[in-house]
Amino acid sequence: MSWNWQQPEWPHFTYDEQALVTPEKQFLLRSGEFIGAYRHISEDDRDMLRIELIGNEALKTSAIEGEILNRDSLQSSLRRQFGLGDDDRHIPAKERGIAEMMVTLYQTFAEPLDTAQLFEWHKMVMAGERHIEAIGGYRTHAEPMQIVSGSVGKSKVHFEAPPSSQVPGEMARFIDWFNDTSPGGKSPLPPLTRSGLVHIYFESIHPFEDGNGRIGRALSEKALAQGIGQPSLISLAHTIERSRKQYYDMLELNSRDFDVTRWLTFFADKTLEAQQITLARANFYIAKARFYDRAGDQLNERQAKVIARMFREGIDGFKGGLSAENYISITQTSRATATRDLHELVEMGALLRTGERRYTRYWLNIETGQKTHL
Structure with missing residues (x-):
């Protein structure tokens, strides 16, 4: 043919x-x-x-x-x-x-x-x-x-x-x-x-x-x-x-x-x-703007640095979610401070937490119009 x-x-x-x-x-x-x-x-x-x-x-x-x-x-x-x-x-x-x-x-x-x-x-x-x-x-x-x-x-x-x-x-x-x-x-x-x-x-x-x-x-x-x-x-x-x-x-x-x-x-x-x-x-960028309107003025310097880094990772976020080790690496802070900062971020509704102990991971708490971890 x-x-x-x-x-x-x-x-x-x-x-x-x-x-x-x-x-x-x-x-x-x-x-x-x-x-x-x-x-x-x-x-x-x-x-x-x-x-x-x-x-x-x-x-x-x-x-x-x-x-x-x-x-x-x-x-x-x-x-x-x-x-x-x-x-x-x-x-x-x-x-x-x-x-x-x-x-x-x-x-x-x-x-x-x-x-x-x-x-x-x-x-x-x-x-x-x-x-x-x-x-x-x-x-x-x-x-x-x-x-x-x-x-x-x-x-x-x-x-x-x-x-x-x-x-x-x-x-x-x-x-x-x-x-x-x-x-x-x-x-x-x-x-x-x-x-x-x-x-x-x-x-x-x-x-x-x-x-x-x-x-x-x-x-x-x-x-x-x-x-x-x-x-x-x-x-x-x-x-x-x-x-x-x-x-x-x-x-x-x-x-x-x-x-x-x-x-x-x-x-x-x-x-x-x-x-x-x-x-x-x-929608991710719209959600980002809403996030900062809601929680931006509540973040300390370390938390703001980590949140900005999470947004820079884009719509797919950190592979497997943000860990305490990630937080320590980004902020160069102690484990005790990282644990306290992460707890505050969850309490204020900035992050969602999944898993327990060494499997604990954190995700941006934003609505993007689709079901995804960010």
């Missing part, structure tokens, strides 16, 4: 619109919930949330491709680019490049797509690479662009993209389609549907030597942001990375099939899951 781009119907994918009606409604509803929550977050915490969400997406979209980046370097680069810090540490090329792409995506989501933007993204994603011939341009090599797994002699071709000679024409058509299906375009599509189609269409062309997955997911996020009229800050790569095998299986399945309903419903499910994570993180 031929690849999808070799078939007469290409690139007109088909799908069951009814299967996406409910997910599309849920997406818009949750987008509204996030926008509402975001407005209740202080300006400083918005900056922190934006860095956290964008940084996590950059880490996860790279991890999907098997590339592990340094979180601290990445976040330092993001703070620089948003004008939020003057950290002068050296930022490795890979962390700097993916951070630049994510910030550009955030700042220019509403602009129409064009070749120049794609080429700039590719330069950013490929920063520091030495094995790529065409950086900042479409692939030009004569050999087939294939996705292959397995050892030599036992390899399996999961997909073969159009030859390099066809890429400029295919991408010109893709860019026109992307802009025509935007909210202000000639043939607008619902945001979830459009975002899923963007990804399968772009990945089917596979226009670059490398970096297609990261750029394809960025395009999907651009489509989602255009659909709601503002940066989505959605944790899409986060949820895809957790279902990485299924993600690749679904892409392979639709590399030959023009009915992409199964792909679109899978993609919609991952997007809605991503929205829940994003909303939970926003």
